[in-house]
Amino acid sequence: MAVTRRGTGRDGRPTLEQVAARAGVGRGTVSRVINGSPRVSERTRAAVEQAIADLGYVPHRAARALAANRSDAIALVVPEAETRLFAEPYFSGIIRGVSAELADTDIQLLLTLIRTPKERARFSQYAASHRVDGVLLVSVHGDDPMPDQLAEMGIPVVMNGRRSSDELVPHVDCDNVGGAQLAVEHLLGRGRSTVATITGPSDMYVARCRVEGYQEALRAAGREPDEELIARGDFSEESGHAAMHKLIARRPELDAVFCASDLMAIGARRALRELGRSVPGDVALVGFDDSALARHMDPALTSVRQPMEGMGRAMTRSLLAEIGDAGPDRPRLVLPTELVRRASS
Amino acid sequence: MAVTRRGTGRDGRPTLEQVAARAGVGRGTVSRVINGSPRVSERTRAAVEQAIADLGYVPHRAARALAANRSDAIALVVPEAETRLFAEPYFSGIIRGVSAELADTDIQLLLTLIRTPKERARFSQYAASHRVDGVLLVSVHGDDPMPDQLAEMGIPVVMNGRRSSDELVPHVDCDNVGGAQLAVEHLLGRGRSTVATITGPSDMYVARCRVEGYQEALRAAGREPDEELIARGDFSEESGHAAMHKLIARRPELDAVFCASDLMAIGARRALRELGRSVPGDVALVGFDDSALARHMDPALTSVRQPMEGMGRAMTRSLLAEIGDAGPDRPRLVLPTELVRRASS
DNA sequence: TGGTCGCGTGGGAGCGCTCCCAGATGTGAT
DNA sequence: ATCACATCTGGGAGCGCTCCCACGCGACCA
Numbered sequence: 055m056a057v058t059r060r061g062t063g064r065d066g067r068p069t070l071e072q073v074a075a076r077a078g079v080g081r082g083t084v085s086r087v088i089n090g091s092p093r094v095s096e097r098t099r100a101a102v103e104q105a106i107a108d109l110g111y112v113p114h115r116a117a118r119a120l121a122a123n124r125s126d127a128i129a130l131v132v133p134e135a136e137t138r139l140f141a142e143p144y145f146s147g148i149i150r151g152v153s154a155e156l157a158d159t160d161i162q163l164l165l166t167l168i169r170t171p172k173e174r175a176r177f178s179q180y181a182a183s184h185r186v187d188g189v190l191l192v193s194v195h196g197d198d199p200m201p202d203q204l205a206e207m208g209i210p211v212v213m214n215g216r217r218s219s220d221e222l223v224p225h226v227d228c229d230n231v232g233g234a235q236l237a238v239e240h241l242l243g244r245g246r247s248t249v250a251t252i253t254g255p256s257d258m259y260v261a262r263c264r265v266e267g268y269q270e271a272l273r274a275a276g277r278e279p280d281e282e283l284i285a286r287g288d289f290s291e292e293s294g295h296a297a298m299h300k301l302i303a304r305r306p307e308l309d310a311v312f313c314a315s316d317l318m319a320i321g322a323r324r325a326l327r328e329l330g331r332s333v334p335g336d337v338a339l340v341g342f343d344d345s346a347l348a349r350h351m352d353p354a355l356t357s358v359r360q361p362m363e364g365m366g367r368a369m370t371r372s373l374l375a376e377i378g379d380a381g382p383d384r385p386r387l388v389l390p391t392e393l394v395r396r397a398s399s
Numbered sequence: 400m401a402v403t404r405r406g407t408g409r410d411g412r413p414t415l416e417q418v419a420a421r422a423g424v425g426r427g428t429v430s431r432v433i434n435g436s437p438r439v440s441e442r443t444r445a446a447v448e449q450a451i452a453d454l455g456y457v458p459h460r461a462a463r464a465l466a467a468n469r470s471d472a473i474a475l476v477v478p479e480a481e482t483r484l485f486a487e488p489y490f491s492g493i494i495r496g497v498s499a500e501l502a503d504t505d506i507q508l509l510l511t512l513i514r515t516p517k518e519r520a521r522f523s524q525y526a527a528s529h530r531v532d533g534v535l536l537v538s539v540h541g542d543d544p545m546p547d548q549l550a551e552m553g554i555p556v557v558m559n560g561r562r563s564s565d566e567l568v569p570h571v572d573c574d575n576v577g578g579a580q581l582a583v584e585h586l587l588g589r590g591r592s593t594v595a596t597i598t599g600p601s602d603m604y605v606a607r608c609r610v611e612g613y614q615e616a617l618r619a620a621g622r623e624p625d626e627e628l629i630a631r632g633d634f635s636e637e638s639g640h641a642a643m644h645k646l647i648a649r650r651p652e653l654d655a656v657f658c659a660s661d662l663m664a665i666g667a668r669r670a671l672r673e674l675g676r677s678v679p680g681d682v683a684l685v686g687f688d689d690s691a692l693a694r695h696m697d698p699a700l701t702s703v704r705q706p707m708e709g710m711g712r713a714m715t716r717s718l719l720a721e722i723g724d725a726g727p728d729r730p731r732l733v734l735p736t737e738l739v740r741r742a743s744s
Numbered sequence: 745t746g747g748t749c750g751c752g753t754g755g756g757a758g759c760g761c762t763c764c765c766a767g768a769t770g771t772g773a774t
Numbered sequence: 775a776t777c778a779c780a781t782c783t784g785g786g787a788g789c790g791c792t793c794c795c796a797c798g799c800g801a802c803c804a
Contacts (some may be wrong), residue, residue: 063760064468064759064760065468065528065529067528069760069761070761070762071761074784079783079784080785081760081761081762081784081785082762082764082783082784082785083782083784085762085763086782086783093781093782093783094782094783095781095782098782098783110524112524112525112527112528112530113760113761114465114528114530114759114760114761115464115470116460116461116462116470116530116759116760116761117461117465117760117761117762117789118760118762119460119461119464119761120459120461120462120759120760120761120762120790120791121760121761121762121763121788121789122761122762122763123409123410123789125460125461127509130510134495145491146490149510149512150479150512154512157514157518163509163510163511164472164507164508164509164510165475165494165509165510166498166508167494167495167498167499169499169502173502179455179457180457182412182457183410183412183459184410184412185459185460185461320695346691347691347692347695350692350695351695408790409789409790414790414791415790415791415792416790419754424753424754425753425754425755426754426755426790426791426792427753427754427755427792427794428752430792430793431752431753438751438752438753439752439753440751440752440753443753458790459789459790459791461790461791462759462789462790462792463791463792464759464791465760465761465789465790465791465792466759466790466791466792466793467759467791467793468792
């Protein structure tokens with residue numbers, strides 16, 4: 055019947071109540087101090103802060119989440135299929151950015167790998183029941199309905215990359231078109247006359263953008279893009295290898311190739327070696343991603359660098375803003391890419 | 400005054416209460432079903448499960464955590480300094496393993512990067528207040544007190560790797576000694592007579608183990624290890640480069656080098672090229688980690704592979720077991736390593 | 745027929761917090 | 775001195791769940 059007023063919480067940690075008692079104030083006041091409400095006098099605030107310090111009080115997340123109906127956690131969702139992203143600077147950069155941005159917010163980062171449709175459904179349900187305050191989506195495919203689903207359910211979402219040029223879901227992307235242009239301009243600037251490209255799957259927007267940048271740069275230089283100089287890959291090394299052979303067969307005179315990924319550039323380099331063509335002597339090569347592999351290739355690969363960490367930070371900032379004011383300003387950011395020049399071009 | 404019995408929870412989601420009402424049972428019974436208690440009749444269980452399905456009920460994590468005094472979450476802690484691990488298969492493998500093992504437990508994975516002492520203290524406090532059920536520690540340094548601190552506070556911990564041979568904190572490691580032995584045996588088996596090694600910092604147990612394996616293998620082959628054939632690095636490419644130059648200066652006749660990391664092997668390879676020595680013709684090279692870089696080196700690098708994903712899984716299993724029964728069986732696992740033979744040896 | 749046991753079950757109490765309303769206190773205008 | 779108003783504060787109610795006690799009810803024994 056009578057309410058028990060113990061000296062500590064269940065696991066020996068102090069609770070709000072004890073802090074209040076020690077500071078000689080009410081629970082509400084302590085809560086206000088913790089949450090930074092302005093409606094507390096300076097005197098009281100100081101007393102409460104002292105009590106918190108004395109007791110080493112740390113708010114109980116679950117209790118807070120339950121009472122306030124928020125979780126103080128965001129999820130970073132990665133389709134497991136994209137495991138290769140993982141190994142490369144891409145993913146680690148994103149994580150670093152996200153983590154840095156979260157560092158002084160005491161919002162937690164939940165990492166979710168999704169590998170099966172079942173896990174996918176489970177996550178949707180999970181998110182739907184507001185067990186996270188927001189979701190960060192990485193490497194979303196063109197036909198993936200999840201972003202829209204989440205958005206419709208009123209869950210703040212920010213994606214990395216876009217599914218199409220008129221992407222409606224808030225996102226942070228890097229300038230793939232611009233990066234490709236940079237690469238091709240560079241190649242042309244080095245006096246190359248026949249610049250080919252090895253692209254990614256055409257159902258991926260990012261791949262289409264890189265082709266577009268390629269074509270754009272050629273046109274800007276007064277040359278008409280030639281379909282025969284475009285070979286399709288799937289971002290993998292093998293596909294780069296095959297594509298290179300195809301290109302050389304079609305247009306033996308080509309003297310430069312812009313590859314839409316470093317991995318494909320590695321494959322292409324192998325093909326060139328097989329064909330007895332030197333890099334950069336006979337053929338100049340540029341990749342995309344600026345991965346560790348690019349740095350260590352022989353010759354070191356010129357590559358387009360994406361601002362991974364910056365994207366991670368930007369995504370997080372956008373998400374937090376969205377969570378905060380729930381304002382209808384759906385952020386769409388496109389961060390600049392950068393060309394890292396090395397020996398291959 | 401009167402208790403409000405609404406049709407749904409705060410955010411429109413059904414609660415335990417509604418499930419109970421729909422199934423025509425009490426709250427306790429539904430809770431029992433959800434938690435898999437055996438003290439429920441088959442009939443009742445079926446009815447409750449039906450109601451759960453009908454309503455699309457998902458338990459509220461925070462409420463559960465508050466009531467049950469557990470969080471259903473574990474933290475994976477990564478010192479940010481080890482960012483290089485990140486880029487390599489190491490980290491992604493661990494994450495994949497952890498995530499896989501967690502997949503059907505509905506325990507969540509919290510990723511925490513620690514980059515400053517402040518963040519470190521914050522995490523300790525956080526963990527101390529039982530806001531996570533357990534902690535996974537990656538790449539702990541020899542002088543890091545955190546594992547012991549956590550363990551003393553009664554928080555289940557599992558580390559990846561050990562700080563010393565008599566590590567008391569539960570851990571999962573791979574067989575570094577055995578891996579190094581494998582590498583050196585392989586080198587000797589290929590007819591190499593003067594096998595050197597480039598090691599990591601001697602304050603890292605993992606580095607000491609790899610030297611030990613190196614020496615062990617030599618002795619097993621009836622050769623006395625020679626201090627002059629051991630050069631110290633710090634796992635970085637630069638240090639490998641410098642160490643290789645030093646080794647060749649000291650013992651120009653050496654014809655094989657076991658490097659304690661792929662990155663150092665890359666540096667060593669560069670040094671050998673500068674010195675006009677071919678690989679594997681003049682000098683055979685073996686690395687450690689089997690990273691993407693090893694596969695793409697020229698010639699492709701023979702390397703010792705660690706079972707990353709397996710370690711991630713094992714760590715998670717150990718941690719869950721520890722959380723589960725809190726038994727005093729502090730698991731110490733050492734998983735086998737494997738030699739991946741390529742062109743460099 | 746009454747008593748005992750044990751399985752299934754219902755529901756009160758309470759986890760530690762936030763929200764919000766009502767009350768206390770202080771300030772300036774009337 | 776009185777009233778209106780703003781500022782600050784205390785604490786009840788309640789978030790959705792688990793824990794656990796008590797109760798109902800057959801089965802079984804004497």
